[in-house]
């Protein structure tokens with residue numbers, strides 16, 4: 001038979017759709033043609049495949065060879081089709097048996113010597129093959145990453161000859177196993193290292209418990225970044241299933257996945273000069289941006305007003321929907337992007353408003369203009385705005401002697417409050433729909449009248465009202481209280497400092 005069919009996989013976003021590599025050998029002018037919209041890298045694979053076959057002492061058929069990568073409209077990149085193409089040529093020319101081919105999938109780049117080189121984005125490929133219940137054969141260098149998918153049938157080889165020996169039934173290939181026991185959620189930053197700042201720490205705890213977004217406002221050096229860096233230490237560790245989702249996104253990113261990050265809660269802090277492509281994803285082929293790399297973790301935007309307005313506007317869609325759609329001419333890529341947003345900013349352009357360290361000479365107008373740099377719609381989506389004041393030296397010294405609570409202690413409370421939420425409504429408070437608020441965030445008379453007063457005084461919108469209800473629910477949950485009391489409402493109001501400023 002001069003026709004062979006081999007299975008492999010492409011990548012679109014975090015999914016790896018099946019690609020059928022068809023190889024047909026016929027009489028005619030000797031040539032090797034690859035069709036099915038291959039990009040430059042696939043065209044180059046012609047030369048690699050030819051050299052690899054000849055250097056492995058196979059016969060390269062001096063006939064007309066047509067390779068079709070189907071479906072044709074799927075974008076294909078990288079050298080990962082080298083191995084399937086080489087095997088297709090060998091099968092179609094009768095140099096290896098066909099029997100086992102349809103129960104296997106192949107992915108791997110070939111060196112000119114016939115050795116197998118690792119491919120990028122292996123995790124989605126492993127997940128795809130696992131779902132299709134086929135055995136996947138990959139380069140040995142990819143095996144540690146592939147081993148993260150438990151129970152998947154994946155074997156690895158170092159050389160094209162080993163794969164051929166396996167298909168001939170002459171050799172067994174090793175299954176992928178984790179080379180060592182991977183450490184789980186190593187977050188060494190502890191909240192106890194932040195001295196003082198009780199109010200901001202408490203706000204961080206509330207944010208962690210209810211999945212609320214948070215903006216920290218304060219002069220430089222007051223510990224805003226330290227606080228944000230420690231949010232992951234207050235959150236529950238990732239389950240294996242979620243860790244795999246996180247690893248799959250890292251796997252398709254330009255920097256790839258590192259096993260040392262396995263089950264570590266993502267914490268991303270892009271610089272304010274980042275482009276919108278770097279932040280939300282894009283490029284050719286589309287790669288996930290910072291917001292997707294922060295999936296199931298924390299996205300920290302320091303110096304929020306310094307980000308370009310256009311970049312910040314791009315955050316609106318993922319903040320609502322939990323994913324981002326990137327459209328290219330022929331196809332769309334959807335990347336998951338469900339993250340907890342923490343932002344920080346100075347109180348004024350010079351940064352020293354209300355600080356003990358420097359004198360602020362900013363005018364009221366300059367300050368207003370600075371805050372107005374954040375668009376209303378974005379600010380509307382940030383649940384809590386908390387001041388992180390600068391502390392005079394002597395206060396810090398007196399606090400330093402006192403015991404600070406560790407992350408482990410705070411996390412216990414956070415986990416209990418989260419459990420309460422899941423038992424009551426099967427989701428976190430932040431994720432409550434407006435229609436559910438009446439049932440789950442019912443207010444007592446006193447609480448209601450306090451909130452109504454604040455609404456009038458600060459001229460708050462209905463959207464803000466709903467936000468306050470959800471945060472109050474979280475504070476009540478932390479206190480293990482079924483009812484939302486007055487003190488819960490007044491605590492929420494202390495986390496809305498920009499509302500108060502707006503009135504000034």
Ligand SMILES: [Zn+2]
Pocket residue numbers: 348349350351352353360361362
């Ligand atoms: Zn200033």
